[in-house]
Amino acid sequence: MKQLVLSEWLLTQLSQGAFPARMPNHRRVYETIRRAITEQVLPSGNRLPSTRSLAQDLNVSRNTILAAFDQLLDEGYVAAKTGSGTYVVYKQPEEFTKNPQTTTPLKIENNIELSSRGVAASSAPTNHEVQPFTPGEDDYSRFPIALWRRLLNRQWRALNPALLDSSHDGGYLPLRQAIADYLRVSRAVNLTVDQVLITSGTQQSIDLCARLLTDHNDCAWVENPCYWAARRVLEVNGLQLHAVAVDNEGMAPSTSDFRVTPRLIYTTPSHQYPKGMVMSYGRRRLLLDYAQSSNAWIIEDDYDSEFRFEGRPISSLQGMDQHGRVLYLGTFSKVMYPGIRLGYMVIPPQLVASFKNGLYELQRPGQVMIQAALADFIEEGHFASHIRRLRQMYGERRRLLQASLASVANVGARLSMVDSGLHLVVEFDEKVDDVRVAELAAELGLRVYPLSNYCVGEKQEKGLIIGYAYAATENITQYGNVLADIIQAALKEN
Numbered sequence: 001m002k003q004l005v006l007s008e009w010l011l012t013q014l015s016q017g018a019f020p021a022r023m024p025n026h027r028r029v030y031e032t033i034r035r036a037i038t039e040q041v042l043p044s045g046n047r048l049p050s051t052r053s054l055a056q057d058l059n060v061s062r063n064t065i066l067a068a069f070d071q072l073l074d075e076g077y078v079a080a081k082t083g084s085g086t087y088v089v090y091k092q093p094e095e096f097t098k099n100p101q102t103t104t105p106l107k108i109e110n111n112i113e114l115s116s117r118g119v120a121a122s123s124a125p126t127n128h129e130v131q132p133f134t135p136g137e138d139d140y141s142r143f144p145i146a147l148w149r150r151l152l153n154r155q156w157r158a159l160n161p162a163l164l165d166s167s168h169d170g171g172y173l174p175l176r177q178a179i180a181d182y183l184r185v186s187r188a189v190n191l192t193v194d195q196v197l198i199t200s201g202t203q204q205s206i207d208l209c210a211r212l213l214t215d216h217n218d219c220a221w222v223e224n225p226c227y228w229a230a231r232r233v234l235e236v237n238g239l240q241l242h243a244v245a246v247d248n249e250g251m252a253p254s255t256s257d258f259r260v261t262p263r264l265i266y267t268t269p270s271h272q273y274p275k276g277m278v279m280s281y282g283r284r285r286l287l288l289d290y291a292q293s294s295n296a297w298i299i300e301d302d303y304d305s306e307f308r309f310e311g312r313p314i315s316s317l318q319g320m321d322q323h324g325r326v327l328y329l330g331t332f333s334k335v336m337y338p339g340i341r342l343g344y345m346v347i348p349p350q351l352v353a354s355f356k357n358g359l360y361e362l363q364r365p366g367q368v369m370i371q372a373a374l375a376d377f378i379e380e381g382h383f384a385s386h387i388r389r390l391r392q393m394y395g396e397r398r399r400l401l402q403a404s405l406a407s408v409a410n411v412g413a414r415l416s417m418v419d420s421g422l423h424l425v426v427e428f429d430e431k432v433d434d435v436r437v438a439e440l441a442a443e444l445g446l447r448v449y450p451l452s453n454y455c456v457g458e459k460q461e462k463g464l465i466i467g468y469a470y471a472a473t474e475n476i477t478q479y480g481n482v483l484a485d486i487i488q489a490a491l492k493e494n
């Protein structure tokens, strides 16, 4: 099919398509092209128009097209050939090509069956393949499994029947106590044990905040760029996201932002995700005062504060809060292993009873045996020594990666020199197609994420998010050099 004709066809389909009102544009474009492919309007071997020209023809942003193409790539409908474009590679299943009548099931518009929440929740890319620099992945091969097994076995041998029940009161008390002691000392969190609730991780904690504190169409401020999973769970809860820029002092609300009153403010003050800056004292005060005067709640996501390699520990925002407006969230995904699905919230005193009830009514939390083993792990000092070991290992990986990427400065890229966390950011000029650079890296087995994918509002930043926690220390320099070459070559082309 000629490319202009294809654009016209897509335009007609997009204007006629029965899409749910809240389905995002990129999802509509994805659905329409996917249908064109499965219905053979675009048979295998056809080249798709460039993202730039398709964006122009359909009158949508290029990022919308890029996101749609990304999903088609992830799901194997199309493939990118370096230097020559994106081609349809989907083959009809045999029984459908043999007998055209049986094609009907392929025409089912999955998302039309879904609620707008369902559409928002299911529009994430489904490729979870982990490669050496994949952000958010940690090296749990170093987790002390024999010790953990011993602690779990000890609980099973003692078999306190109460630990087989679901958890009614915010989680296993000794674990909540151990977390409270840890947070008071290491994060300057101001709390009593009653305020600690055990959840199945940050994702569930944010979901609970959204469900219990907001109504459909309320506004939530998020940082731009922002942790995509937080953004998704807020959107799924029907919140209108308002993107607030970040600068080198963290979240930076402007006068016009203050006119859009939020019910929730989601922020990462100790280590802005993904860019890495620490929120300044002045900004913390500003945000706390604003939350108090506008009756907003602040969600403080303190996701990787254990991994600070240099300088003094950064205190929590919660510790400065005098009016009970901050809900502090932490997770065991990074220090233990992601599948443990345990995290915690520190709730302002006035919300504790409602959150305990809400957690029980909505989630029916359990896994108390694991909570008991984790309490022992912390109380017996294993948690502290495991963090020390990880900090040393990840610190070394970070140093090696920074050294091997230093050369990207020669082509105008800026490498973040963060002193904490598990990823680095290389920032590009805004003209650079960071999605393409990430694709080139993935073709060589180095999956990194484009910074533009984390951007929320108008302002699109370009760069790469590069995790260093997962790759083995001895491979970092070699892989880092490959990535540096890819970045240099791509930026020279621009």
Ligand SMILES: Cc1ncc(COP(=O)(O)O)c(C=O)c1O
Pocket: 136, 200, 201, 202, 203, 204, 227, 268, 273, 301, 303, 330, 331, 332, 333, 338, 342, 343
């Ligand atoms: C900003 C941020 N918050 C929280 C988490 C952890 O979330 P969870 O506890 O749901 O695993 C991550 C994981 O990568 C993260 O990047």
